[in-house]
Amino acid sequence: xxxxxxxxSVSGSPGQSIxxxxxxxxxxxxxxxxxxxxxxxxGKAPKLMIYDVIHRPSGxxxxxxxxxSANTASLTISGLRAEDEADYYCVxxxxxxxxxxxxxxxxxxx
Amino acid sequence: xxxxxxxxxxxKKPGASVKVSCNASGYTFTRFDMHWVRQAPxxxxxxxxxxxxxxxxxxxxxxxxxxxxxxxxxxLSAAYMEVSSLTSEDTAVYYCARSAAEEFLVFWGQGTPxxxxx
Numbered sequence: 001x002x003x004x005x006x007x008x009s010v011s012g013s014p015g016q017s018i019x020x021x022x023x024x025x026x027x028x029x030x031x032x033x034x035x036x037x038x039x040x041x042x043g044k045a046p047k048l049m050i051y052d053v054i055h056r057p058s059g060x061x062x063x064x065x066x067x068x069s070a071n072t073a074s075l076t077i078s079g080l081r082a083e084d085e086a087d088y089y090c091v092x093x094x095x096x097x098x099x100x101x102x103x104x105x106x107x108x109x110x
Numbered sequence: 111x112x113x114x115x116x117x118x119x120x121x122k123k124p125g126a127s128v129k130v131s132c133n134a135s136g137y138t139f140t141r142f143d144m145h146w147v148r149q150a151p152x153x154x155x156x157x158x159x160x161x162x163x164x165x166x167x168x169x170x171x172x173x174x175x176x177x178x179x180x181x182x183x184x185x186l187s188a189a190y191m192e193v194s195s196l197t198s199e200d201t202a203v204y205y206c207a208r209s210a211a212e213e214f215l216v217f218w219g220q221g222t223p224x225x226x227x228x
Binding site for chain 1: 145147154155156157159160169170171172205207212213214215216218219220221
């Protein structure tokens with residue numbers, strides 16, 4: 001199972017919105033609504049930001065939102081803040097009953 | 111309050127095996143699946159496998175089949191991940207992680223660094 005495809009890096013200025021894409025296939029992202037997104041700060045364990053494509057866990061800012069179209073899931077962060085600077089990973093359930101992560105995207109807040 | 115506490119850092123020689131433990135507290139251990147994820151230095155997250163503590167059933171990513179064994183001790187509320195035939199490519203931080211009802215991998219251990227070096 002190949003890793004899902006994410007851009008290596010994205011950047012934005014404070015207050016702007018950015019979107020991180022996560023592209024897979026009909027055997028993973030496109031076939032199931034089981035896509036989650038994680039934020040990882042340096043030296044820390046990942047933090048769940050979005051689950052089941054669109055849902056936010058309690059305590060996660062509503063500036064974070066998720067969506068999906070065909071084989072591509074997306075994470076949008078609006079009103080960008082300095083503290084959003086981190087690595088972001090998507091993960092999807094697959095047709096062979098496993099899970100696969102994306103390669104990760106480094107978000108830089110300019 | 112859910113806690114996943116992992117065993118300490120390990121240094122192993124190529125060809126050796128390593129066993130990482132994940133001690134769970136704050137919930138009924140058998141109610142939720144346990145997953146294992148690793149992250150090589152400067153690299154991304156990699157899903158390794160999962161186990162249902164209640165039954166011992168689970169699954170592994172294809173690349174780890176035959177080399178990784180997941181076990182658990184219900185009496186200790188502990189999950190274990192053993193990797194054999196270690197190479198330098200297995201140098202990574204290994205995490206155990208648990209889902210909530212619908213939220214995937216919401217609770218994480220602190221990570222166990224494993225270094226494979228001759």
